[in-house]
Each structure stands twice: as structure tokens, then as C-alpha cells.
Amino acid sequence: MSSQQKIAVVIPAYNEEASIATVVAEVNRVSKETGVAMTPVVVNDCSIDKTREIIAELDCIALNLPINLGIGGAVQTGFKYALLNGFDFAVQIDGDGQHPPVQIPLLLNAIHQNGWDVAIGSRFITKEGFQSTFMRRVGISYFEWLLKLLTGKTVKDATSGMRMFNRKTLALFYKYYPDEYPEPEAIILLSKNDLKFGEIPVHMSERMGGESSIRSFGSVYYMFKVTLAIIFSYLRK
Amino acid sequence: MARIQIIAIFTSILFLLQVAYLIHRGRLREEYAFIWIICTGIILFFSFWRDGLETMARLMGVYAPPNLVFMGAIFALLVYLLHLSVTVSKLQQQNKTLAQEHALLQQRMEQKLK
Known part of the structure; x- marks a missing residue:
């Protein structure tokens, strides 16, 4: 490594006026304290609250989508920015404060130490911090089983939105990234493209504000849609 | 007639x-x-x-000729609806790419103006 490696911290935000400023400030603080070069890239997914005005004043890159694309399209915008602007890595964290930015350097270390292309932050390795609800954990176990069946690899927290990608992975996601509920499907993409990935334990908090992209009444649809997406991604090409 | x-x-x-x-x-x-x-x-x-309809129905072994009309029409509509779903999916994909490019360009432009 000749010069210092740059990390784009992609933060998708849909109506996150309550928490976005704190998350961005925290990323900048951690960057200053640890000396890891991190740039917050906030992707405002056409919020209807004050998110746009707030991020314009913050010390971050503000990308404003003209129409609502959903989480996958928003995150992909951040990945495109990172790839086109010469960042070495992009890490995705939620805009609602679920993923404490202090843990980003841990993901970077894991990538360097293990020679991975992708590091996934998992809640379930050491079982610390917010563990989600019982029904969600059942769903997550199901994805673990399905992904193990198709890829032969164990991913304990397939729905984790806290992930770090290198440029090779970003180039892949530039071409295609799933729209809705992208996380489990993305793992199939990684596996099919022979990218190396692994999980490390992270600590997650309960959201500070906003709503989960997976609402309770939509959870059956979620399971069905993601299962289909995983199987079709697996079968493609 | x-x-x-x-x-x-x-x-x-x-x-x-x-x-x-x-x-x-x-x-x-x-x-x-x-x-x-x-x-x-x-x-x-x-x-x-x-008499075309009756002739066709007899040829295809359909007892009640109007059923042939329904069958043909429903089948044609299904095929067309499928085609429209494909078109909508493609448009959505193109729309997404455009929106992303727009956001990236806007950011670059604003950065230049600063």
C-alpha cells in the first residue's frame, strides 16, 4: 500500500432527518481519531422530510436521487460514486444509526488480514448488542440454510447491511445490484463471481429513528421475494 | 348482410x-x-x-363456437400482458440508471460551482 487507502462510507437515507446528522458526524469523528480515511457518502433516496436540506450542510458527499429507487438502487448509487471517484473500498452502513461507525476499521482489518474482497459485519458471531426479534432471527436462519445449500458457505447474518467491498466487487455491483432487499441476494452474486468474503463480529444498536425497510405485514412477501431472487440469481448464467 | x-x-x-x-x-x-x-x-x-367462426370451431373440435372466441382472446391477452410486464421491467431498469446518473452528475456540478 503506497498511499493511504480511501474508504467511501455509503449511507442510504430515506426520511432519516432524525439520525443522519449524528451518523455522518460519527463517521467523521472516527475517521479523525483512527486516521482511517473515510468519506461519508449520503444517498438521499428522494426523502419527503428535511433529509436533503440537512445533508447539504453536513461534511459529506450528498447524492440526491430525483426519484425513489429503494434501498438497492440507492446503495448502488453510492457504490458507483465510490468506483468512479477512485475510492479503494466502499462500506455500507444504515442511515438510522444501527451500525456504529467505530466498527468500520474492524472490517478493513479483516479484509487485509484474510485477503477477502468483502467483509460482512455479523451480529450473531459473538451474540453481542441488539439481536433483533425472534421472528427475524428465524428468517435469518432460513437464509443461512438456503445460502449454505447453494454456495456451500456459511453466512450467519445474511441480512446484515454492514459490509465492506473492494474495487473488484464495486465493479461487479456497478453492472448489477439487486433492487429490493438486496443483502441476501448479493451473497449469491459474490459467490458466483468467485469473490472471497467472510464475516466478522460487530455490535449493532437498535435504530435511532426511521422505519425498517422490512415491515411486519410485508415479511411474508419479503421471504418469498428474496427466496425467488436468490434462486434465480443462482441459476443465472 | x-x-x-x-x-x-x-x-x-x-x-x-x-x-x-x-x-x-x-x-x-x-x-x-x-x-x-x-x-x-x-x-x-x-x-x-x-360462418367462419363455426367452421373454425368445428375444425378445432370446439363444441360451442363462442368458447373458441374466449379461448383465443384470453390467450392473446395473457401473451400481451406478459410482454407488457417485460417492457415495464426494462423501463424500470433504465429509469433507475438514469436517476443514478442524474444524482452523480448533479453532485459533480455542485462541487464545481462551490
């Missing part, structure tokens, strides 16, 4: 004219117009040939 035939022929011709008008005004792409013209053509054909 039976009254219903005249009504059917008249309606089909009106429909054909409407399709022609829409193409002329550039509001309908030719590839869609093609499908509509063929459909109208089939209706027109059977409007002139009164």
Missing part, C-alpha cells in the same frame, strides 16, 4: 382508424401498432365471413 355484421365491420374500421391516427401523431410505437392492426384484421375478417 346481417345487422350485427355491419356493426362489427364499422367498429373494426373505426378502431383501425384510431390506431392509424395514433401512429400518425407519434403516440404509438410501430411495434405495438403492428399487434393492434393484426388483431383488428382478424376481427374484420370474421365480420365478413359469418
Whole structure:
């Protein structure tokens, strides 16, 4: 490594006026304290609250989508920015404060130490911090089983939105990234493209504000849609 | 010529004219117009040939001729709906790419102006 490696911290935000400023400030603080070069890239997914005005004043890159694309399209915008602007890595964290930015350097270390292309932050390795609800954990176990069946690899927290990608992975996601509920499907993409990935334990908090992209009444649809997406991604090409 | 035939022929011709008008005004792409013209053509054909439906039904082993109409129409609609779903998916994909490019360009422009 000749010069210092740059990390784009992609933060998708849909109506996150309550928490976005704190998350961005925290990323900048951690960057200053640890000396890891991190740039917050906030992707405002056409919020209807004050998110746009707030991020314009913050010390971050503000990308404003003209129409609502959903989480996958928003995150992909951040990945495109990172790839086109010469960042070495992009890490995705939620805009609602679920993923404490202090843990980003841990993901970077894991990538360097293990020679991975992708590091996934998992809640379930050491079982610390917010563990989600019982029904969600059942769903997550199901994805673990399905992904193990198709890829032969164990991913304990397939729905984790806290992930770090290198440029090779970003180039892949530039071409295609799933729209809705992208996380489990993305793992199939990684596996099919022979990218190396692994999980490390992270600590997650309960959201500070906003709503989960997976609402309770939509959870059956979620399971069905993601299962289909995983199987079709697996079968493609 | 039976009254219903005249009504059917008249309606089909009106429909054909409407399709022609829409193409002329550039509001309908030719590839869609093609499908509509063929459909109208089939209706027109059977409007002139009164016994055509019964003959076709007998040929295909359908006991009640109107059922052949329903079967044919429903099948054609399903195929067309599938085609439209594919088109919508493609448009959504293109729309997404455009929105992303827009956001990236806007950010670059604002950075230059600062």
C-alpha cells in the first residue's frame, strides 16, 4: 500500500432527518481519531422530510436521487460514486444509526488480514448488542440454510447491511445490484463471481429513528421475494 | 348482410382508424401498432365471413363456437400482458440508471460551482 487507502462510507437515507446528522458526524469523528480515511457518502433516496436540506450542510458527499429507487438502487448509487471517484473500498452502513461507525476499521482489518474482497459485519458471531426479534432471527436462519445449500458457505447474518467491498466487487455491483432487499441476494452474486468474503463480529444498536425497510405485514412477501431472487440469481448464467 | 355484421365491420374500421391516427401523431410505437392492426384484421375478417367462426370451431373440435372466441382472446391477452410486464421491467431498469446518473452528475456540478 503506497498511499493511504480511501474508504467511501455509503449511507442510504430515506426520511432519516432524525439520525443522519449524528451518523455522518460519527463517521467523521472516527475517521479523525483512527486516521482511517473515510468519506461519508449520503444517498438521499428522494426523502419527503428535511433529509436533503440537512445533508447539504453536513461534511459529506450528498447524492440526491430525483426519484425513489429503494434501498438497492440507492446503495448502488453510492457504490458507483465510490468506483468512479477512485475510492479503494466502499462500506455500507444504515442511515438510522444501527451500525456504529467505530466498527468500520474492524472490517478493513479483516479484509487485509484474510485477503477477502468483502467483509460482512455479523451480529450473531459473538451474540453481542441488539439481536433483533425472534421472528427475524428465524428468517435469518432460513437464509443461512438456503445460502449454505447453494454456495456451500456459511453466512450467519445474511441480512446484515454492514459490509465492506473492494474495487473488484464495486465493479461487479456497478453492472448489477439487486433492487429490493438486496443483502441476501448479493451473497449469491459474490459467490458466483468467485469473490472471497467472510464475516466478522460487530455490535449493532437498535435504530435511532426511521422505519425498517422490512415491515411486519410485508415479511411474508419479503421471504418469498428474496427466496425467488436468490434462486434465480443462482441459476443465472 | 346481417345487422350485427355491419356493426362489427364499422367498429373494426373505426378502431383501425384510431390506431392509424395514433401512429400518425407519434403516440404509438410501430411495434405495438403492428399487434393492434393484426388483431383488428382478424376481427374484420370474421365480420365478413359469418360462418367462419363455426367452421373454425368445428375444425378445432370446439363444441360451442363462442368458447373458441374466449379461448383465443384470453390467450392473446395473457401473451400481451406478459410482454407488457417485460417492457415495464426494462423501463424500470433504465429509469433507475438514469436517476443514478442524474444524482452523480448533479453532485459533480455542485462541487464545481462551490
